[in-house]
Amino acid sequence: MDALGSLLSDFTVRTVMLGCALLGFTAGALGVFALLRRQSLLGDAISHAALPGVAIAFLLSGSRDPLVLVLGALASGWLGTLLVSAITRSTRLREDSALGIVLSVFFGIGLVILVIVNRLPTAGKAGLSTFLFGNASTMLTRDVWTICLLGLACLCCLALFWKEFKLISFDPQFAASTGLPERMLDTTLTTLIVLAIVIGLQAVGVVLMSALVVAPAAAARQFSDKLLNVVLLGGLFGALSGIGGAMLSASVEKLPTGPVIVVLASVLTLLAILLAPHRGLLPDWLRHLASRRRIETRRILQALYRLVESDPDPFRPHDPNALQAVGLKAARSTLAVMVDLGWVEYSGERGWVRLTAEGWEEARRSIGGELPA
Amino acid sequence: MNVELSILLTAVSVAIGCSLVGTLLVLRRMSLISDAISHSVLLGIVLAFLATRDLNSPWLLLGAAAVGVLTVVLIQLLLGTRRLREDSAIGLVFPLLFSIGVILITRMAGDVHLDSDAVLLGELGFVWMDTASLLGMELPRSFLLSSAVLLANLLFVVLCYKELKLSIFDAGLAASLGFSPLLLHYLLVSLVSVTAVASFDAVGSILMVALMIAPPAAAWLLSRSLAQMLGWSALLASLSAVGGYYLAVRIDSNIAGCIAASCGICFLLCWLLAPERGLISRWLQQAEQRLLFPAQMLAVHIANHEGRPEEPVECHSGNIAEHMHWQQQFADEVVAYARQHRMLREQEGILRLTEEGRGIAEKLMLHG
Amino acid sequence: MGDPPVPAIRVEDITVAYRENPVLWDVDLEVPPGVLMAIVGPNGAGKTTLLKSILGLVRPAAGRVFIKGEPLSRQRRLIGYVPQRSSVDWDFPTTALDVVMMGRYSELGWFRRPGRRERELAMQALERVGMTDFANRQISQLSGGQQQRVFLARALVQDSEIYFLDEPFAGVDVTTEKAIVAILKELRDRGRTLLVVHHDLSTLAEYFDWVLLLNVRAIAAGPVATTATPELLAMTYGGRSAYLMNQGGAEH
Numbered sequence A: 001m002d003a004l005g006s007l008l009s010d011f012t013v014r015t016v017m018l019g020c021a022l023l024g025f026t027a028g029a030l031g032v033f034a035l036l037r038r039q040s041l042l043g044d045a046i047s048h049a050a051l052p053g054v055a056i057a058f059l060l061s062g063s064r065d066p067l068v069l070v071l072g073a074l075a076s077g078w079l080g081t082l083l084v085s086a087i088t089r090s091t092r093l094r095e096d097s098a099l100g101i102v103l104s105v106f107f108g109i110g111l112v113i114l115v116i117v118n119r120l121p122t123a124g125k126a127g128l129s130t131f132l133f134g135n136a137s138t139m140l141t142r143d144v145w146t147i148c149l150l151g152l153a154c155l156c157c158l159a160l161f162w163k164e165f166k167l168i169s170f171d172p173q174f175a176a177s178t179g180l181p182e183r184m185l186d187t188t189l190t191t192l193i194v195l196a197i198v199i200g201l202q203a204v205g206v207v208l209m210s211a212l213v214v215a216p217a218a219a220a221r222q223f224s225d226k227l228l229n230v231v232l233l234g235g236l237f238g239a240l241s242g243i244g245g246a247m248l249s250a251s252v253e254k255l256p257t258g259p260v261i262v263v264l265a266s267v268l269t270l271l272a273i274l275l276a277p278h279r280g281l282l283p284d285w286l287r288h289l290a291s292r293r294r295i296e297t298r299r300i301l302q303a304l305y306r307l308v309e310s311d312p313d314p315f316r317p318h319d320p321n322a323l324q325a326v327g328l329k330a331a332r333s334t335l336a337v338m339v340d341l342g343w344v345e346y347s348g349e350r351g352w353v354r355l356t357a358e359g360w361e362e363a364r365r366s367i368g369g370e371l372p373a
Numbered sequence B: 001m002n003v004e005l006s007i008l009l010t011a012v013s014v015a016i017g018c019s020l021v022g023t024l025l026v027l028r029r030m031s032l033i034s035d036a037i038s039h040s041v042l043l044g045i046v047l048a049f050l051a052t053r054d055l056n057s058p059w060l061l062l063g064a065a066a067v068g069v070l071t072v073v074l075i076q077l078l079l080g081t082r083r084l085r086e087d088s089a090i091g092l093v094f095p096l097l098f099s100i101g102v103i104l105i106t107r108m109a110g111d112v113h114l115d116s117d118a119v120l121l122g123e124l125g126f127v128w129m130d131t132a133s134l135l136g137m138e139l140p141r142s143f144l145l146s147s148a149v150l151l152a153n154l155l156f157v158v159l160c161y162k163e164l165k166l167s168i169f170d171a172g173l174a175a176s177l178g179f180s181p182l183l184l185h186y187l188l189v190s191l192v193s194v195t196a197v198a199s200f201d202a203v204g205s206i207l208m209v210a211l212m213i214a215p216p217a218a219a220w221l222l223s224r225s226l227a228q229m230l231g232w233s234a235l236l237a238s239l240s241a242v243g244g245y246y247l248a249v250r251i252d253s254n255i256a257g258c259i260a261a262s263c264g265i266c267f268l269l270c271w272l273l274a275p276e277r278g279l280i281s282r283w284l285q286q287a288e289q290r291l292l293f294p295a296q297m298l299a300v301h302i303a304n305h306e307g308r309p310e311e312p313v314e315c316h317s318g319n320i321a322e323h324m325h326w327q328q329q330f331a332d333e334v335v336a337y338a339r340q341h342r343m344l345r346e347q348e349g350i351l352r353l354t355e356e357g358r359g360i361a362e363k364l365m366l367h368g
Numbered sequence C: 001m002g003d004p005p006v007p008a009i010r011v012e013d014i015t016v017a018y019r020e021n022p023v024l025w026d027v028d029l030e031v032p033p034g035v036l037m038a039i040v041g042p043n044g045a046g047k048t049t050l051l052k053s054i055l056g057l058v059r060p061a062a063g064r065v066f067i068k069g070e071p072l073s074r075q076r077r078l079i080g081y082v083p084q085r086s087s088v089d090w091d092f093p094t095t096a097l098d099v100v101m102m103g104r105y106s107e108l109g110w111f112r113r114p115g116r117r118e119r120e121l122a123m124q125a126l127e128r129v130g131m132t133d134f135a136n137r138q139i140s141q142l143s144g145g146q147q148q149r150v151f152l153a154r155a156l157v158q159d160s161e162i163y164f165l166d167e168p169f170a171g172v173d174v175t176t177e178k179a180i181v182a183i184l185k186e187l188r189d190r191g192r193t194l195l196v197v198h199h200d201l202s203t204l205a206e207y208f209d210w211v212l213l214l215n216v217r218a219i220a221a222g223p224v225a226t227t228a229t230p231e232l233l234a235m236t237y238g239g240r241s242a243y244l245m246n247q248g249g250a251e252h
Helices: A002-009 A011-036 A038-060 A066-090 A094-120 A126-131 A143-158 A161-172 A172-177 A180-197 A209-221 A227-251 A257-275 A281-308 A320-326 A332-342 A356-366 B003-027 B031-052 B058-080 B086-108 B118-122 B126-131 B139-157 B161-168 B169-175 B182-219 B227-253 B257-275 B281-290 B292-305 B320-324 B330-338 B355-368 C048-054 C072-078 C098-109 C115-130 C146-158 C173-190 C199-207 C229-236 C241-246
Strands: A344-347 A352-355 B131-134 B137-140 B342-349 B350-353 C008-016 C021-029 C037-038 C061-069 C079-082 C162-166 C193-197 C210-215 C216-225
Touching: A011 A038, A011 A143, A011 A161, A011 A180, A011 A209, A011 A227, A038 A066, A038 A126, A038 A180, A038 A209, A038 B031, A038 B086, A038 C146, A066 A094, A066 A143, A094 B031, A094 B182, A094 B227, A126 A161, A126 A257, A143 A161, A143 A180, A161 A172, A161 A180, A161 B058, A161 C098, A172 A180, A209 A227, A209 A257, A209 B086, A227 A257, A257 B086, A281 A332, A281 A352, A281 A356, A332 A344, A352 A356, B003 B031, B003 B126, B003 B137, B003 B139, B003 B161, B003 B182, B003 B227, B003 B257, B031 B058, B031 B086, B031 B169, B031 B182, B031 B350, B058 B086, B086 C079, B086 C173, B118 B126, B126 B139, B126 B182, B126 B257, B126 C162, B131 B139, B131 B320, B137 B139, B139 B161, B139 B182, B161 B169, B161 B227, B182 B227, B182 B257, B227 B257, B281 B292, B292 B320, B292 B330, B292 B342, B292 B350, B292 B355, B292 C008, B292 C021, B292 C061, B320 B330, B320 C008, B320 C061, B330 B342, B350 B355, B350 C162, B350 C229, B355 C021, B355 C210, C008 C079, C021 C048, C021 C061, C021 C210, C037 C173, C037 C199, C048 C162, C048 C193, C072 C079, C072 C098, C079 C146, C098 C115, C115 C146, C115 C162, C146 C162, C162 C173, C173 C193, C210 C229, C216 C229
Parallel strands: C021 C216, C037 C193, C037 C210, C079 C162, C162 C193
Antiparallel strands: A344 A352, B131 B137, B342 B350, C008 C021, C008 C061, C210 C216
């Protein structure tokens, strides 16, 4: 914990963490729109397609000025998006192929340029793997300021056009019928998503940045059915993964930032899919079990009632195995639940059971509507 | 064997192997499965290496390929929960597996001949350093491996040609005839995984995607049948591989990156120039037909209003632009075109169909 | 006789093509104000395309549209639209009330958030379609019929003069179908004009007063009684219509 304390008091580390938190928040929040508009893999293509832009910006400016790199990435990410839609519109190829081509070819071109750039004397320590897998610890204060500026701009834009973005994401045709400039809004939203990806490239890297757009959003979707909550949660999960990843990779040797952030975000998502209260698989399964058990207790209760229906002593004990005659298997656990409910009690040592007064009443009520057999 | 030849041979055999399975992926709308698998096999390679401690073990190939198949199974499982859609499921699974792979490699860096840059760059330039002898010839190990995989892919395509064709063009019929689509699917996925592992050394994970998708996509714009498409994509992939190599030598940069770039150039050329389906030939067709379709519309329009009370207004040559909502100049061009092609004539300012024009209009209206 | 009233919708010579394949050939249509009009025709006849091109969602290769005598761009506020239910993703994280409030967005204009007034209007609309109890349900938890009611409520909250509905009865239960018809008729009685893509010939006469028979071309348009004749239906459906009429909407 001491290590953590000293880590947090370090100014540089705090700056880096702020940056990672904000880029995570932006990616997570805008990722929700990518998720809802089925653009998750477009994010993958965009982040790879940004590489040549980064490399060329680096080559031309000769500096690592974050704003220049971001502009380069934005331009080539955008070009990639345009090409994907041009290919799908003008050929018989489907979107998956178009994405695959843009992603891999742009990335290849980016690599070729980077290798050349790296040989230049002016290159400094640009390090290939920083571009590919990200390295939060190389972030300088001005990088963080750039991230903050662009991230906040993205989020402000999202807030300003919130209801329009919501409408075009849900029902673009209706939006267009009311006279909204649907195409323009669509382009703006896609640009914001590209921007959210681009500002994360330095910390997370081109190869994995798309995961930070997909995973937190997918996790957030499991927790709420309200768009605003999903977007806020997506942002929160993204920020948490960003901070966690930056901290881990700063405090442990030889731990690349991008992959750590992605592992954190993905594990969060898998947990959310398993455990989220309403949509989670486990709660779903438990609810299913509970409802099956409820039906089973009803059926056993009714069967016990039928056994004693014409008996002068309605509380006569019975062998639970006798229920097999009516096709029911009274599992011990189910009987235990019924005992807990106070409907049934054990009688004697042979494990026989009998209805309680309460159980008898309950059974009569639940059979109520049915005609006597 | 000299350096250049070993590199070229390896590059071409990797390229053809990738393009064969890639063709099937493109046709089955599974292109991005190649992206997923080519990334996640990295984890497989690392884990298999940790288990065997031998980069040349055949178990490494199989173990790593198994992780590729596992990726697809995981994606299917996630889809089965109905909590995610396909794009998100793919976008969630492979970055996770890949990240774990990269973390493991970085942690082991130094102990192992594996590093995270090489994962993406490939080391095609060094294949000649690691050779094995076959039939008395010293051949690069990567070449031997990739040719073996190429052979396996070729066998799959040839032996299952009929089934593959059916499953692509009529999945329902294929299933009803008893070809299990699932079996074929997983056979393909397994081959993609094996191909990915075998090509990993040479081209790295992302550039492999270029070889698997771009040549088949370009080939699709050139072909009319599955066989043609397989042939074209193998040819285009080999050309890209050779072209990429010489480009890399020329500008002294990464070979795999240059191969990916030349795949892109190749696709771009086909996209622009393909006969019939290329952009240019489609522009030419459209330019040729620019006035044909509007003239047909005009013929139908006149046929609709012919002999009715509104005819003098609707079919008056001065009103065409207004009624069809065309620019006046365009409307004049269309009328001139239609008259030139004897679809209509003008009588006291009213446009009337000729016999030929009426025939065209009736045929169009009949067939929609 | 005075001047005939300005038609609510006037379509002149609309031709629409997808990749050079025409889906609508030179369609003319005049919809008088205050009628409940169905567009019927076989699958692929271009019914939805006609609706979309009137709404400006599909760009026609030729022809033009007037809403109450003016081009569409000046009359957006007069129109309400109910798209096909299957055209949206019902797993979208939003509630029924929220969807209905979307009908007020264009009225609100840029940058303004829906507030109490929008909420009240939306609740009133939900009440009219009998969905008050479901206002805060997530939309994927609604049945097909309930989803259609929510869509109708969203159009109602637009408070338009001319409504366009694309297959509002597709995949809904009988109760919902009757409820929707009642609302449509009520709107018509209050002078609104409604243009509805419809699939079921057996209910045509019961639900609608005007009809457009469409099969790539406009075959005929006018009052149902005089237009939906066996001959014209046969022209539209190519001989299958008599069967469809008698079988009570076999297409369902």
